[in-house]
Amino acid sequence: MTRGKFITLEGIDGAGKSTHCAWLAAVLRERKHDVCMTREPGGTELGEKLRQILLDRSQAMHLDTEALLMFAARREHIDKVIAPALARGSWVICDRFTDATFAYQGGGRGVDSRRLEILEQWVQGGLQPDLTLLFDLPPEVGRRRASKIRHPDRFEQEHEAFFQRVRQGYLQRALEAQARIRVIDASRDIEQIQQELAMIAQELCR
Secondary structure, X not given: OOOOOEXXXXXXXXXXXXXXXXXXXXXXXXXXXXXXXXXXXXOOHHHHHHHHHHHOOOOOXXXXXXXXXXXXXXXXXXXXXXXXXHHOOOEEEEEOOHXXXXXXXXXXXXXXXXXXXXXXXXXXXXXXXXXXXXXXXXXXXXXXXXXXXXXXXXXXXXXXXXXXXHHHHHHHHHHHOOOOEEEEEOOOOHHXXXXXXXXXXXXXXX
16 A cells, blocks of 8 residues: 655744645545544543643643653654554645654753654654745734734743744754745735645645
8 A cells, every 4th residue: 555645834933834734635635545634642542631731721730840841742753643643544634743852842941853863763763754835924923913802822822032033943943954844934824825836735644
């Protein structure tokens, strides 16, 4: 059986990832692909419990603890959801993956990227997305959008300088993996973004 494709969507809070995940999944299903939609942190029963801890505004934790919990959830996610779906030929669309850890815990929190690289290799082996869509926009725009949708979680309540570092962490990651990461201007109207996504979907389905 042909292995499925692994597509991840990344970006700061308010970039529209969840909306675009659902839209892209619908387009791919119309093209007769079996699609597995999932998210990080989360995706499994244990992962969702870890997500609650990680996003809880009242939960203080060491920077290393935060990074380790992200990778703990990811190990379960790969084992229980991502790897089996790819093996059976499904296309996996994931709202955030390891690039988010390098951006948030590395860029935002200041965790040494060399330590994250060790964890990445340990937890993932050679697994990387076939394509990553990075929805980029200024943090002030993202925060304004996110504040209209929900009450801020432990990350969303951070100050703007934190999100500036996160954005730079994402863009640095994109520079280092240009063959995999495609940067999309998320400050545009949703119709313009979806036109670009439609072209990307067409390329992927060839």
